[in-house]
Amino acid sequence: MSIQQTITHRHAATEDREQFEAYISTVGNILRQDLRIPAYQRPYTWSVKNVRQLVSDIQHFRTAGHYRLGTFILNEADPADSVDHGAQDGKRVLNIVDGQQRYLTFGLIIMALSTRSEELDQALSEPLLARVQNISIPRRRDGKSEANLRTNYEHLFQVVKTWSTQELSDFTEFFLKECSVVVMEVKDLDSAFQLFDSQNTRGRALYPTDLLKAHHLREFSQTDPSREAILETVRRWDALEPEEIEHLFAAVLFPVKRWTANEPVPETGFTAEHVDLFKGIRQGNTQYRWAHMALMAKATVDQYRATNATLRQYGVIEEFEFPFQILQPVIDGEMFFRMVDHYIAETRKAGINGTLAQDSGSPATQTAPELQNILEKLEGLPAGTGNRYIRELFDCLLLAYVDRFGWHEVGEAADKLAQRAYLLRVHLQRVNKKSINNHALFGHSRAGLGHENLFAKIAQAQSPDEILTIQDPTVPAEKIGALNTPFQRLFSSVPKEPTV
Known part of the structure; x- marks a missing residue:
């Protein structure tokens, strides 16, 4: 018609x-x-x-x-x-x-x-x-x-x-x-x-991610897929709690993009002004070279999945998914929703946003065993706004590492990244968004880390060893001693400066 x-x-x-x-x-x-x-x-x-x-x-x-x-x-x-x-x-x-x-x-x-x-x-x-x-x-x-x-x-x-x-x-x-x-x-x-x-609003404040959903559903529909494909995409999205999707973008993906680019996270956080960061390549748009690699990868993955659909269905061969990367451009339409599925699974496996994941009604992905030790230490830390900010900084560092290297040596990397993030608590009694930005971009001056952006270092590293061999800064023993027991356990392996 x-x-x-x-x-x-x-x-x-x-x-x-x-x-x-x-x-x-x-x-x-x-x-x-x-x-x-x-x-x-x-x-x-x-x-x-x-x-x-x-x-x-x-x-x-x-x-x-x-x-x-x-x-x-x-x-x-x-x-x-x-x-x-x-x-x-x-x-x-x-x-x-x-x-x-x-x-x-x-x-x-x-x-x-x-x-x-x-x-x-x-x-x-x-x-x-x-x-x-x-x-x-x-x-x-x-x-x-x-x-x-x-x-x-x-x-x-x-x-x-x-x-x-x-x-x-x-x-x-x-x-x-x-x-x-x-x-x-x-x-x-x-x-x-x-x-x-x-x-x-569906009875609540409109999230920026709702705008992204509308944009990418519109782009998806323009490629003329089957009605069932669009409905299945909507069902998968709606099966997630809106708060979990919003947390993924506002507290993880958006900060990783900003900090890796040496830009601070705005005081207002992730808003409708920033949704263009998660729009990008339209299907069939080959005008610019920067889009070619992502489109070629998608074509290869889609061809493989279509050719081997029956073998994949019966588990004869392994699933083959697009190699999503946070810092790469987003392909508009269906690929945006596949990207969300991918990073929801990754964050759950990494123990990021675990409470919301458990409450979402969707099957929870089991946390990686290698992370159990460090996550138990972090969950034992005192509550408070400052500690929540630091935990989100650690979550971003961990996902940036996993996004770059997969799950190779993830337990050892998580220990080092947690110590780096929580050094801010050793040196500062009050932690706010500004101090988190400073620490993420070049190491807070009070933490004695020098001018080093760990996000940029992860993005440029060729192997996990470049992260695992970063020298730990020494910490004054009296500062460690002044911390409560959960923090002392977190910094038990960090070199201590002798007490004068």
Whole structure:
């Protein structure tokens, strides 16, 4: 069924057709509707970066033949409100509960395209301005919406001005006819807000990882896999606790990337500003050399898995998975979810985030036996915010090592990495995020480690020996003696400076 056919094929999304209806609409058709942005909506906040990304996505997916641009939640406006807004007699007016940022940006794109309407075929040029005549926004005292709209329109105008006539025509036709949105019409406003909440927050604050999930599911769907493959991917993701996924990115993968690159972890931590770190290579994108190696590795792994599917199923041959590396670029779509599965398993095996893993309802991966000794020592340490920060630093060091060398000599490496991380506690009574950043990037000056970034050293090391043979700094005996017993056990093998 084509998109045009799908538009006319509406279906009830719940048993109560009168309350909730869902359907697919092209961008051209959604702009024909009489939509209003209620006064309770927040200002228009999209930046030039958001607009540039949207145009880039539309251009990229033109070769796929269609592109889904998200979801609109609409609620039928009060009849009196419709009259106030000058609606035609008998014409329905719908309020936008969710989707105003995209809706207004669609209007800006149409306005920019219309500046060159004389170069388009009549079938495309005539409807352009007609589609934005009814778009209006609530006036606000702060002028934020108006300022952002003007800035984004100017950017779009400059972009459209550079296109050839053919590119202009191709983009306009694809945007109006083959770009689509999912529309959910809800009669009751309270139900509309409940739907908005469940769509965007599932009853909790939206994590940056939720944005990543949405991005990579969209990319996955563009490769036209089977419906079952997408559903299985969603099932695996949803089987994990959101807190465990968020911890993986915010407390492990993101800090490892930052510290290895000699950059501090921001005070605000992992936020929506940083999700681009975990986007990367689109399927079929061979424009840049840096993407070639990862795409070639994926092609090799996928071919092996497909060729030997039966042998793998019966355990005749070993499983063969993509060689994920934290510092390598992410392949968008399905590979992102395979990457998450890989690092969830690795962190559980390393004893990282163990409590959340046990509570997730998923089968827990058994902790590596080589790590039992050091993990028992660490779990015996006193609780407290500072010690939690140091434990997360150790977790990052351990995963960086495992990511580089696998599980070779992991027990000995974990002992050394734990002593390096917890030296901060020997020398500082109060540990905060700033001192953790200093210690991770070049060894805290109070810890006597000199200017050495252990993350960068791991990333450049050719063998585990380069980490295992790092010289231990000596520690004043009186400082060790002042520690409580669990810390003394942790530093039992560290050389002590004699007491003067």
